[in-house]
Amino acid sequence: MYSFELERPTRLADAVKLLSDSTESLPLGGGQTLIPTLKQRLASPERLVSLAGIAELKGVKTEGGTLTVGGGTPHATVAAEAGAYPALAALAGNIGDPAVRNRGTIGGSLANNDPSACYPAAALASGATLVTDRREIAADDFFQGMFSTALDEGEIITAVRFPIPExxxxxxxxxxxxxxxxxxxxxxxxxxxxxxxxxxxxxxxxxxxxxxxxxxxxxxxxxxxxxxxxxxxxxxxxxxxxxxxxxxxxxxxxxxxxxxxxx
Amino acid sequence: MPKDGGIGASTKRREDVRFLTGAGNYTDDINVRGQAYVHFLRSDVAHGRINGIDTGAAEAMPGVVRIFTGADFEGVGGLPCGWLVTDRFGQPMQEPPHPVLAQGKVRHVGDPICAVVADTLEQARDAAEAIVLDIEELPAVVDMKAALAEGATKVHDDLKSNLCYDWGFVEENREAVDKAIKEAAHVTTLELVNQRLVANPMEPRVAVGEYNRGTGDHTLYTTSQNPHVIRLLMGAFVLGIPEHKLRVVAPDVGGGFGSKIFHYAEEAFCTFAAKACNRPVKWTASRSEAFLSDAQGRDHVTKIELALDKDNNFTAIRTDTLANMGAYLSTFSTSVPTWLHGVLMAGNYKTPLIYVNVRAVFTNTVPVDAYRGAGRPEATFQLERVIDKAARELGVDPIALRRQNFITEFPYATPVAVEYDTGDYVATMDKLEEVADLTGFAARRKASEAKGMLRGLGVNCYIEACGIAPSNLVGQLGARAGLYDAATVRVNATGSISVMVGAHSHGQGHETTFPQVVAEMLGIDASQVEIVHGDTSKIPFGMGTYGSRSLAVCGSAMVRATEKIINKAKKIAAHLMEASEADIELKDGAFSVAGTDKSVAWGDVTLAAYVPHNYPLEDIEPGLEETAFYDPANFTYPSGAYACEVEVDPETGKVTIESFTAVDDFGNIINPMIVDGQVHGGIAQGIGQALLEHCVYDDNGQLQSASYMDYAMPRADDVPFYAVDHSCKTPCTHNPLGVKGCGEAGAIGSPPSVVNAVIDALQSGGKNVTHIDMPLSPSRVWAAMNG
Known part of the structure; x- marks a missing residue:
């Protein structure tokens, strides 16, 4: 692993600011892909901006026919709290192993768009809306091929809104x-x-x-x-x-x- | 003797307390004051010529102590091969040099080129990135058949070809076997691949070298199954350090499965560099490095033919195998496809004529060596698969065909040069049929079919040669070492006992089982006995742990030493009780005089030995410590019968193991619980080979399955709850405990029954599939069904 600075903001606005200043930065969600990449010295960011301490990015809530998951919510929380959308909860509960599920986040998974990841299938099949720090993106527009998304540099997924299906x-x-x-x-x-x-x-x-x-x-x-x-x-x-x-x-x-x- | 601690008791493993509470002392836990760290810059091409190495910029990097290249090892020996195989024309094998760091060429991805020693590991890695390599990539030789083709690129320029040896066994049988096959009523032929595997012990390899310039003493801490073997090989062949100046310590070791038998370049490097840098040097493999530098296993391509007469009696077996050696000869690589494979080809059957041909081949891949079972799984797999195929071709029951051809009289001299001392293959098969409830299979198949699944039953037998090995025999066969073992029993003044054993425990539970034996013999509590192992400065000698040999060989040495202790203690007891030595009896930890009520306790006798105020000093020395070396008279021959039931999803090809039954004859058993565990672990690895694991190189010699993202290890939910039975016991006839060894049986015995079961399932579904190469992954099974 190369040396890097680590910032751990507690407010979304601070994270956004850090990610847009002149220091070359990467957002760090649960780190399930980024940390192994760093350990293999395949990435050398000057700074990591951890999103793990931002409370406003976490949580699952249901309103009307929509289930909204904060972008920083770990899979284990979705598995436990997304009862209003059982298929989504089951999917989250079967990602990786307990360690992965307690660190990995929905926002991190969707932003990475691994071609074999589970969450992209849920988001796309649900016609979900991906809310970022600056806009809303329909799932149909979000996924743009292997490891590629509509996100701009430094853009953070703050929440994902899933219409609950029949x-x-x-x-x-x-x-x-x-x-x-x-x-x-x-x-x-x-x-x-x-x-x-x-x-x-x-x-x-x-x-x-x-x-x-x-x-x-x-x-x-x-x-x-x-x-x-x-x-x-x-x-x-x-x-x-x-x-x-x-x-x-x-x-x-x-x-x-x-x-x-x-x- | 209280049965909670002696022979036959399922005593809980005492070592687990420290392993499970984080109190173990593994090699990576060892940090020597002032130590530096080494990072190896390894080849990223499979084959290339080193035209230049520029370490200038790297040497100026922060923290760098010294950077080593192959040139630093020019006056140093290479890593030796421990077994000279003579080919079928009487010529010695081709034996290329194996430098500690690459010299002139790199020959596999992972071949170490430079070693950077620095104050911290990260500094060493930083500096390694600043080294400028000029390597001219050469065509890689990966496929064994291509490697043997006329004009193939040579892995070693100075050798005649990529053929290490062409071995025939028994060469004198060759023509008779050819004739028998020609004249047979039926010949079943099977071509198969026994795929390459990566051992993947939980603990990666680690080495710490230390040099004391005041005394000139070297110490190597290493993850080894056999510290004395490392001392011998590294001291005598590589670095030229005499035994008395070289201590090798293998502390707690987190699994080996064979891969930690061998002497590796990193061990020699750390020992060498500690003196050269005048600083301790530590190396800890990453998992990625383990994939590229631990010796790998198996990798045979085989054609086997089984000839039968009109009554379905086996008349001949002929095999033709290509065995991959990788780029260099690892320590025992050459013995695995020959003396650990060819001599097992008779299996459990009385086939009068056998001929085994093995050509060992160099390729630009990681070296291959012994992996749990080592040669015996390869032999068992091909034999038990071809028998199953023959049964299908002949329309006979595969169990009946096996039974008909079983060896039933012992001792039995096979046509492949070994003599099975004992066994009862009918009894194990009878027990298997009972425990696995084979009569209920038809109903279980119906139930599976009702859910849309195909169900199959596979059965196989196995025989293995363990307790390696009689030194005079293996010497004739090319071993460059003796294969005895040693133990010292040190009885302390107050009666507690330390037993220094040459066997090394890295998951086998010796610290629990060996004391059970001594406790049983002396009639004392097992808690009074402790095993010391893994340090050449503490134990007399030892050839280590592999080939299911620890109890049969080292345990026998321990028994012999304990017998000497008993003899001496009886003399002391006789003196104390003023009786004749011949009348002294040892029972329940006390010595008594036959026919009297006189007795002295164990502790009184041991105290007398160390405080000899009243002692027969004119007859015997004070103290109570004895050493014995034990060289086995023969191999031991554990055997068994296994059954596996699978369900195959006809839509996806996914195989699920529904049940697995293992009936083993291990002879006498010290601790049934630990034997169960050994069998469980072995079967998990066998199932791993059968369904999951595959070490794959692409055509350029790049390892594609180089991490757990692509190399599928078996996990708890890949395996069923096993039914394990070891009630069939034919004790070994030539060692004092009557034990045979159980460490490898599961890995040897399980792959054929899994594959046989899958083939049975597919055939029950109307698919004309006669063979699928392992691993039977969903995609491979689906492709076979739809091929």
Whole structure:
């Protein structure tokens, strides 16, 4: 690890200020990706601005049909407190291990946009709104390919607003070593239609499977997606599964998510 | 003898208190005053010529003590290989030099080029980044077949080729085996890969070198399974330090699984640099470094043919194996695919003709050496898989086919040069059928199918050669060391006992089990006995712990030494009671005179030995301490029968182990609970190999599975609750305890039954799949089903 300065602001405004001054800074959420990167000397920021001490970034609350999660909320808190959106709570409770869940945050995960992370599938399938220190971004506009998002430099996710669906479920097929999603499919049924988001599978990162959405919007049963498939082209192929295998799993996991979907 | 502490008692592991409360003393816990830290700059290419190393800027960096390169080790020996294999033409193997730091070329990713010693580790890392390397990348040799092709790039320019040796065993059987296979009623052929694995002990390797310029004494603290072996190899072959000036300490060690047997460059470096820098030098491997520098395991590509007559009796076995050595010969690398593999090819079966051909190959990969089981898992896997395949081809029950061919009379001399002293393979199979409830399988399969899952049952047997090994035999086979062990039993004046043993405990529980043996023999409480191990300055000698040998070899030495103690103590007791030595009996910790009520306590006798006021000084010396060396007369042959039931998800290919039953014959058992634990751990590693673990290099020799993000270790929820039974006991006939060894059995015996079960499941689902190479990951199983 190279030397760096560490700032631990307790107010969001202070964090924003630090991230926009002339010192080269990186925001530090739960550090589940950034800390290992630093330890391998693959990044050398002059300064880290920890978001962990900012109370206004933490918490889960439900208002009307919307569940809002503070950007600095750890996965374990979402698992415990997002009961109004059971599929989201279950997803959070199955990320990594207890140590990861008690450090890693929803904002950090979404800002990193790892192509195998779970949260991007939930945000995209829910049509969530990502609130930052300066604007609101629709999930459909937020994810811009592997490790790439609409966030500007220094922009912090302060909250994520999830419209609560009528029924939803997330099915993760785990990569055997990392237990990230080899393929993860989040299905969410809303009054105006069904949204299906797939993580782990595509070289472009999380994506919506529109063909399945159309079929499921017409008929929300597992049978409705029988026979549908995504093309293997563009899928990730690696040690743990070929492109064809991942494409196949997208279909299987979608069916299972529909079959398991509950309100 | 109270049974809570003697032989057969499931005494709780006394060492766990310190391990589980953070009071252990691991090598990284050792910090020597004034120590500097070393960081190794390692090759990031698999093969390259070193045209230049510029350390100028780096040497000027803050905190740098000294930077070493291969040039600093030109007058120093290389890391030795401990076993000379003679090829099938009578020629010695090709044995390339293995420098401490690379000289001229780098030969695998991770090969150390420079060593930066600095005041802090971060300073050493900073300076390493300032070193300018001029390395001309050369084509990497990764695939073994390509490595042997005409005109292939050579890993070692000075060798004739990338072939280390072409070994045939038993060479005299070659033609007879060919003929038997030609004339067989049926031949089953199986081509398979026994994939490369990374041992991954929880504790990474650490070395601390220290030099006392006042006395000229060197000390190395290291994560080793065998400190005396390291002292021997490093002192005699690498650095030229005589034994009396070199102390090697292996304190608490957090797992080895074979990977900490070998003498590594970092150990020699820290010892060398401590003197060169006149400062203690410490190295602690990161996990990433462990992936690139710990010797790896397995990596065989094999074709096996099993010939049967018209009545399904096995008539011949022929195997053809390529065994990967990696870039250099690690300490015992050459023995693993030969003498620990070929000699086990008979398995539990009376096959009259066997021929094993192994070609060992150099590649631009991390060196390969012994890993839990070492050669025996490779032998067992191919044999038990080909038998299963033969049963399917012949339409016979795989258990019946095994039973029909079992060896049933002992001793049994195999056609591959070993003699099994004892065993009862029918009994273990009978017990397996009972414990695993094989008759209930059909109903369980139905239940699985009702949920849409495919269920399979796989069974296999295994035999292993443990208790390594008779020195005169292994000497003939090329071992450059004896494989006896030693123990000193020191009885203190007040009767407590310290036993200095050559075996090293790094998870095996010796600190609990060895005292159980001594306590049983003397009739005293086990808490009065303590084991001392892991320090060449404290123990007489020892060849260490590997090959499931500790109890069978070192434990036997301990028994012999304790017998000497008893003999001497009886003389003292006889004198104290004014009786004849022949009439003295030792029972429940007291000596008595047969037929009388005279008796003296254990403590009275030990006190007399150290306060010899009333003592037979004309006959015996004061004191009560005895040493014994024990060289085994034969290997021991643990055996067993395993069964695995799996469910396969036909949509995803995911395999779930539903049950696993292990029936082992370990001969006599000291502590059943610890034996259970050893079997559990071994099976977890076997399941890891069967379903999860895979060390993968790309075509350029880059390690793709270089972290836990891609190298899948088995976790608690990957394995079931095991059913373990060791009630079948045929005691070893040639060691005093009748013990055989249990450390590797689980890892040896479990992979074939897992794979056999998956194949059975797929066939039950109408899939014509006869083999899948390990690991049987979901993607591989799915690809096989849809291939």
């Amino acid at each position: 029924a939803a479920n997330y099915q993760k097929f785990e990569q055997p070593a990392s237990r990230f999603a080899l393929v993860g499919v989040f299905v969410a049924k809303y009054p105006d239609g069904v949204r299906v988001a797939v993580t782990g599978a595509s070289e472009e990162g999380v994506f919506r499977w529109s063909e399945a959405e159309t079929a499921l919007s017409a008929d929300f049963r597992a049978e409705a997606v029988q026979g549908l498939s995504v093309p293997a082209e563009g899928m990730i192929g690696d040690l743990h599964g070929s492109k064809a295998y991942r494409a196949h799993l997208v279909g299987v996991m979608t069916k299972r998510a529909v079959a398991a979907a509950k309100g």
